[in-house]
Amino acid sequence: MKYYLIAGERSGDLHAAKLMQELQKQDTNAEFRYWGGDMMEATGGYLVRHYRELAFMGFKEAITNLFKIVRFLRECKADILAYQPDVVILVDYAGFNLRIAKFAKANGLKVFYYISPKIWAWNQGRVHTIKKLVDRMFVIMPFEADFYQQFDYKVDYIGNPIADLVSAHQANPSFRQQNNLVNKPIIAILPGSRKQEIEAILSVMLSVVSDFPEYQFVIAAVSNLNPEYYRNIEKKDNVSVVTNQTYDLLANAQASLVTSGTATLETALFNVPQVVCYSTSALSYWIARAVIKVPYISLVNLIAGKPVVKELIQNDLNSRNIIAELRKITKDDAVIQQQKGDYQDLRNLLGEAKSAAKAAELMVNYLSLDAGH
Known part of the structure; x- marks a missing residue:
């Protein structure tokens, strides 16, 4: 299957790379194209753009770089359409990735979210957007499953990848x-x-x-x-x-x-x-x-x-x-x-969850079921 991943910062690069490694074990025909970093690139596939160009911290920095962000969004959307992946996997980085989720869904593409954006911290109303746009959400904090359950949205708690890495x-x-x-x-x-x-x-x-x-x-x-x-x-x-x-x-x-x-x-x-x-x-x-x-x-x-x-x-x-x-x-x-x-x-x-392996197994199973295999 063809996977398109988007990670907008260093920690996302790390977690996405681990996920890619596990996806390769579950899906021997896995192909990757992504926005990410060095660790993802070392795993294989094609790096479209490095996250260092996307790392805008805080509201002021995002506003001052608005035109650049809009240009990146346009470029990313065009690239996804050209690639036609089996699934778009978004890794945290909510401001950019939720816009991509809306675009991908509108174009009939499957959308998975690996590591939930921190909507429980602010703008909790975005949970309704996620319910509409994201086919499967994979969360890494114990309290996130309960948070989403309040809104009648079932997610997969896969454990925390940091615990596995340490x-x-x-x-x-x-x-x-x-x-x-x-x-x-x-x-x-x-x-x-x-x-x-x-x-x-x-x-x-x-x-x-x-x-x-x-x-x-x-x-x-x-x-x-x-x-x-x-x-x-x-x-x-x-x-x-x-x-x-x-x-x-x-x-x-x-x-x-x-x-x-x-x-x-x-x-x-x-x-x-x-x-x-x-x-x-x-x-x-x-x-x-x-x-x-x-x-x-x-x-x-x-x-x-x-x-x-x-x-x-x-x-x-x-x-x-x-x-x-x-x-x-x-x-x-x-x-x-x-x-x-x-x-x-x-x-x-x-706990100790082998989170990337669990996420990869779930993702491949979900995609296979949806494809009717």
Whole structure:
């Protein structure tokens, strides 16, 4: 069968690549064409456009790049029509992908959604759009199945792919040596993978380095950004940069400062105490405050349904607060043990699901049934 996938950011690239690998096992004739990234490209098929061109963060950034987004949508629609896939598989990235879903459905194409857009956080009314446009929804958060059930829409909970990735990771025993790291405990800095969020948050994270001289700070860099972007950071005392080694970094870290996103869940699953950091443009933040319907921004707190980790958002993200919270998760045994205990409850909630394999099996079965095979 012919599969057309769309992933608009780094985490989507990762999850889509895993799904493609499992689809190849289930469907030996699988052909792929996609918008995605390096990991999908390494799996096979044809990369139409890289997600780094699509990574607009926040409302303000989306508005200022509106003409580019419209052009990309037009290009994507034309490409889908020309390819005529058996199914269009959308991976998160709601703003772009829901428009593609509407187009695909109008043109008689099957639409699957792998990793639900976060409509439970804001604009819950979009669930009615999803019911009309998406043939099958595959969700990765335990609470999402219940959310959709409220609207009489049956979805498939496939477990969480992050839990699978973390449990499968084999730590590099030479990580410190290969990266020339000194013999000090590590505070991991996970500033995100998009340039806008790194520029908004990284400098504030690094402002506390001199207050923790007994630690070394190690930044998780990503290869989709130019190495020169990180070059000046490496000149700072007590700060190092490692690229595409986030899991090995977390496996060696004692504590962490993490930009809100998938990384908060990864950090929790590696059992590393963390402080969640988030900042965006004033306009984007103002709009978000007006529309967001959930009490937390980190996946850890959302899944747990309580404040497991401290969230420093917008004006609260400053040196004084970071120092205070970082001292708690490096010095206060009661805080550390409480957070780690809550992490264990989180792991129990998620379970170990082989999510990509489960999703691929369901997708191929659904497509075969619909084709009357």
